[in-house]
């Protein structure tokens with residue numbers, strides 16, 4: 001059982017020769033595979049792989065880097081590999097000038113952030129949004145894309161020993177406010193809304209208490225979009241939020257968006273172009289990350305499952 005993780009990396013039309021241009025022998029394609037479900041460090045193994053023969057419109061792709069996302073861990077289906085053959089329509093070329101760590105992390109988190117900021121509320125410069133798990137890969141992209149559009153962000157994170165360092169890092173990315181989940185419940189929140197409007201959009205990656213508290217600060221008729229459930233707890237909404245504030249609860253899944261827009265390559269290309277332009281202008285960077293050589297994958301898998309790491313593990317393939 002294995003799955004190709006990347007679909008955006010630089011494609012080459014010709015199959016690799018046994019020797020590179022510099023004359024050095026090319027290593028055989030390898031990938032992380034697993035044969036049964038279990039804890040990823042225990043069940044995932046690095047193996048030599050066979051690359052399928054090229055068909056009419058297939059593209060032989062050499063992978064350069066791939067992130068370990070929570071979805072990979074949760075489903076234990078993400079298998080990271082150095083090469084693979086995919087139908088051309090599954091692939092999207094990333095322009096050469098996009099740094100490899102940005103390219104490796106582009107297709108999931110920044111796209112999710114972009115869609116959630118675009119598709120649910122029409123936000124204008126000066127409007128605000130609120131999000132939890134703001135230090136996640138998605139959260140960091142939300143902060144940067146919102147900043148580039150003049151939208152203020154209120155960013156909720158879990159308390160931790162090195163909180164000031166994390167706050168400083170998110171502020172440097174462009175966050176307007178960084179607060180802990182505990183602060184969400186405090187009366188001082190009123191002071192925060194003296195300088196910025198109450199949010200029209202809330203982005204929920206957590207569930208449980210964090211979400212209920214965040215929802216209290218949403219404007220009447222505002223929208224909360226749930227895209228993750230890191231706390232593994234349901235979303236609890238007080239009935240007053242529906243009756244007196246008419247809040248809207250929505251969900252988002254990037255995979256579904258892609259399926260729904262399979263016949264709209266222009267929509268996808270336009271989003272990727274907007275994101276690449278932000279990257280070129282230095283307004284969107286790769287998330288804080290740790291680059292890990294492929295053979296150290298066990299350490300990377302363990303780190304990806306630890307709390308408060310605040311660093312995306314990127315396998316260098």
Ligand SMILES: NC(=O)c1ccc[n+]([C@@H]2O[C@H](COP(=O)([O-])OP(=O)(O)OC[C@H]3O[C@@H](n4cnc5c(N)ncnc54)[C@H](OP(=O)(O)O)[C@@H]3O)[C@@H](O)[C@H]2O)c1
Nearest residue numbers: 112133135136137138158227228230231252253254307308
């Ligand atoms: N729906 C979609 O289309 C879509 C797309 C992309 C991602 N996602 C989902 O979004 C989530 C984040 O993905 P990512 O790649 O951005 O993750 P990531 O960079 O690895 O970050 C994980 C985040 O979750 C937080 N977290 C972990 N356990 C938590 C808990 N028990 N309570 C509160 N926060 C907790 C972490 O905070 P600490 O630093 O405090 O540990 C961190 O902010 C995942 O659930 C993923 O499946 C969904």
